[in-house]
Amino acid sequence: MKNMRNIPHFTLLRAFESAARLKSFTLAAEELHLTQSAISHQVRKLEDYFGCALFIRRNRRVELTLEGQRFLESLSRIFDVIEAACAEVSLAPKAQVLALYCAPSLAVKWLGPKLPEFMKAHPDITIRLTTGSGQVDLLRMRELDMSICYGTITDCSGIVNEPLGTERNVPLCSPSLLEPGVDAVALIKKLLLIDSQLNNVNWASWFTLNNLRLPARPRPSFDRAAMSLSAATDGMGVALESTRLAERELARGDLIELGKGVFKEMNVVTHTVSWRADESQVPKIRLFREWLYQVADAQPA
Incomplete structure (x- = not known):
């Protein structure tokens, strides 16, 4: 037989969450259709359960202790999940x-x-x-x-x-980095290259594919493609990323494909x-x- 979960009764948690969110025992009582003394009693039982104060009682208001504030932050996330789960169950039968x-x-x-x-x-x-x-x-x-x-x-x-499907991984940069009279090969050799840490396609492979020498200089790196694309959009340098992920930036003209038709592409799953x-x-x-x-x-x- 499985052990019961070691948590306080839900009634006590609901009383605390309401009082802490509204910062008032009176308003919590109105919300839960209880008396103020009932809310106070339930909160006190919860404090006895934990062995610490969750509220500081003032004359006409209450404030959370540090323990109460931390508990409210965690409990609010749990209540949000419960609320979402209940909403899903109550969807129309065909939903x-x-x-x-x-x-x-x-x-x-x-x-x-x-x-x-x-x-x-x-x-x-x-x-x-x-x-x-x-x-x-x-x-x-x-x-x-x-x-x-x-x-x-x-x-x-x-x-x-x-x-x-496969995705085209190509050099992407802000059009502001283009220089009149400087071709794509010269630009890729001088511009700052941006690394995407999790991307299976890397600059070393790309430079080898295009029979070019990888510049021996430090490169900024990001652990998300979205961050690499954002850095490239802001003009930091050139990102080697998927045109699928950069679809909106390319459509708006915030990014351009450097050397399109000049460099060989890397198409990968x-x-x-x-x-x-x-x-x-x-x-x-x-x-x-x-x-x-x-x-x-x-x-x-």
Whole structure:
């Protein structure tokens, strides 16, 4: 028999959260439809449970102690999750929630801006998006429906892994760095090069591909493609990044492809889409997958 969770009764937590958020026992009593003495009694029981004061009582107001403030910050995040979970359960019977895990830079720079299009086409599917730089085990993390992870993923029984097409990785920089009369080869040799730490495509490989010598000078580096692209947009130097991730900056003219038609391109599989094999025909997964490959202009293998 599993042990019960070692946490106070939810009634006490709710009374504390309300009083701490509203900074008033009276307002908390009104919100929870209780008396002020009931709120005070429940908070006191919680303080006895922890063995420390959570509030400083004033004449007509209350203030949180340091312990109370820390507890409120943690508890507020938990209550937000509970509230979201309750909202999902109360959705219309035909509504579906698609829990999606995505690499951070892809989510921010490419997928996020396109999601309104999917949501408009499929209003009965609610997207719940979380991000992370690591790969996830969908057989173990059943709360997730699909993942779009950076890099290739080792095949695993019960999981379908499909590349999200190939991505062009090219030198990208602000047009402000261009110099009249200076060609792309001369510029790439003199401009500051920006490293993306997690990118499988690096400057050494790119320079070798293009039969050029990599300049022996320090290079700034960032652990997210989004940060490298932002630095390039701000004029720091040249980033070797995916044109998929830089789609909006290229469209606006904030970034340009340095040496387009001059340098050789590096086309690589950068992101992998995964889902559980036995859920391939679940409507929300099938519809999202079909839409995703359409907007990526790629075809699953």
